Amino acid sequence: MEEEAAPETSLAEKRRKKDIGGGGLLLGRFDVGRLLGAGSFAKVYVARDVRTDELVAIKALDKEKIVKGGFAAHIEREIAILRRVRHPYIVQLFEVMATKTKIYFVMEYVRGGELFGRVAKGRLLEDTARRYFQQLISAVSFCHARGVFHRDLKPENLLLDDNGDLKVSDFGLSAVAEQMHVDGLLHTFCGTPAYVAPEVLARRGYDGAKVDVWSCGVILFVLMAGYLPFHDRSIVAMYRKIYKGSFRCPRWFSQDLTHLLHRLLDVNPQSRATIPEIMENPWFRKGFRHIRFYIEDNQMHSFNDSDSEDEQLKSNEPKPDETYESGSESDSSVASCPASFYDESYQHHPSLRPPSLTAFDIISFSSGFDLSGLFDEKGEMTRFLSKEPVPVIVSKLEDIAKAVSFKVRKKGSQISLEGARESEKGPLTIGVDVYELTPSMVVVEVKKKAGDGEEYEEFCNKVLKPGLQDIVYESSHIARNTE
Structure with missing residues (x-):
């Protein structure tokens, strides 16, 4: 019972x-x-x-x-x-x-608990500590490239997932570049005493990126030594040590590690190691692999440089019951699409049929159409009209991607182009959505999903526009059709 x-x-x-x-x-x-x-x-x-x-x-x-x-x-x-x-x-x-x-x-939800829990049991093996440090620097570099400075990095704010990978948490004390004063520095006194940089203690303004690098240095020391570099029972004495940069590496630290720590825990922020310098350091680079990722349907998909091409291509294949942010069919479509509009390729590729636009979509689009040019641009997004069938548009995009060594990911009428070039903001990723406007006209919407804005603009102007020029429906035709 x-x-x-x-x-x-x-x-x-x-x-x-x-x-x-x-x-x-x-x-x-x-x-x-x-x-x-x-x-x-x-x-x-x-x-x-x-x-x-x-x-x-x-x-x-x-x-x-x-x-x-x-x-x-x-x-x-x-x-x-x-x-x-x-x-x-x-x-x-x-x-x-x-x-x-x-x-x-x-x-x-990150199940593995705080990294602090692992360190509390004793110092880590060098390869384990290096792996966590590499992941930490990857995350911090990504934040800095987006103008975000954590300002409270410590093992208690670093979590571990089921795979043993690190996850930075607690951005409650984070600052953004927009908060800087006219002197280009941050002035809020914050952080955890044992991990705070000397220039924060000085209260004369500080560079958020340099402060995060100092905290990363303290974290690396703790992972390798099992104790704090500036520890003292008296907080005043500890601050004095921090201000002077007074610490000693244990004898089991290698020469490369000791040299790196002295660069990270340099009391002079001007000569302190930068993120790019850290990533070029011999101790750091051992076994380091860039993590690459893209975001689709509010889900993050990641792979590293060691993944085989077959494994990467498998991630492109549609999975059952997947839904997409802008790819759902609407019950209130403006125009139904008769079968005669779609050529035979749709019979073989029914997933290429584009979703129809709702009346709300049409209204939101109409204010953005500039009939004086072929492309309507709104920051990091571009729209144009085409009378070509979707398979033709997709084929054009694939040809463009191949010419510049971009990867292509396809999910129905949604296409994602992903660059191979690494940058501080990650690889350039461009999303392309195709919508049905009328039975004989589609809207193609191109927008930056990830990567650097300037790189996106250059790609649009030098590669995308020239490559798609012959499938764009000219604005003069639009004007005549609306009379």
Whole structure:
């Protein structure tokens, strides 16, 4: 005979229900479980998404405390930062939701706990420490390239996933380049004492990137030694050591490692190692492999340079039950598409049939059409009209990609072009969506999904526009057809 479930009477259970806004499923989707951690105005729980059966971490913030404490701008900045820094070694923000009393961050659940827990058991093997440090620098480099400075890097904010890979978390004290004063420096005193850079202690302004590099140096020392480089029971004495850069490497540190640490923990920020210099360091480079990734349907897909071409091509194949952000069929399409419009290639490739546009889409597009030119450009997005069938457009894009050694990923009428050239902001990735405007006209929308904006602009002007020129429907025809 099965035992009846015990009634939920514990004080902890009652508090949990109160924190997440009552009983039952949170927002009709999440079965909330145990408390993972708590702060002054936020608590983090593990939860199960009942739609996908996947575990997530939910950060529940109290609106009243945020407003009364004057933290509204702080929370908005944290959300903007987390959306800006999507990377395989950074904890991912999936979505933000709110009720009258709460704000909820739905985030990636990282099961392995803090890196601090591993270090607390003793120093790590050199190859293990190097691997974590490589992943940390990869993530920090990505942040800096996007104008984001963490400012509170420490082992407690570095989590480990099921694969033993590192995930940077807690961007609550992060700053963005826009916060710099007229002197080009940040001035907020923040960070954890043992990991804070000497120029922050001096309170004369500091470079956020240099401060993060210092913290990375302290972390590397801790991973390899098992203790802090500037540790002292007196915080005043510890600050004095930090300010002077007074530390000694243990005898088991190799010469290359010792040299790197002295570059990282240089009290002069001007001569301190930069991220590119770290990545060229002999100790760092041993076994280092660039992580490459792309984001599709709000999911991150990553692979490294050692992956075979076959493995990469397999990732291009459609998977069952996948949905795409801009590729869903609409029940309120403006124009149905008779079979006569599609040539025989659609019979062999039905997935190439483009989704129809809704009336809302047409309205949002119409304000952007500039009939004086072939292309309508809005920042990092370009649109044009074409009367060519979708297979012809896709074939053109494949030819362009092949000519510049880009990889092509296809999912129905959605195409992704991915560059091979590495940069601080990762490889250039361009998404192309094809929409049905009328039975004989499609809209092709090109936008940057990842990578450097200047590189995207150069690609559009020098490669994409010339390559697609002959399939673009000229604006003069549009004007005549609308009379």
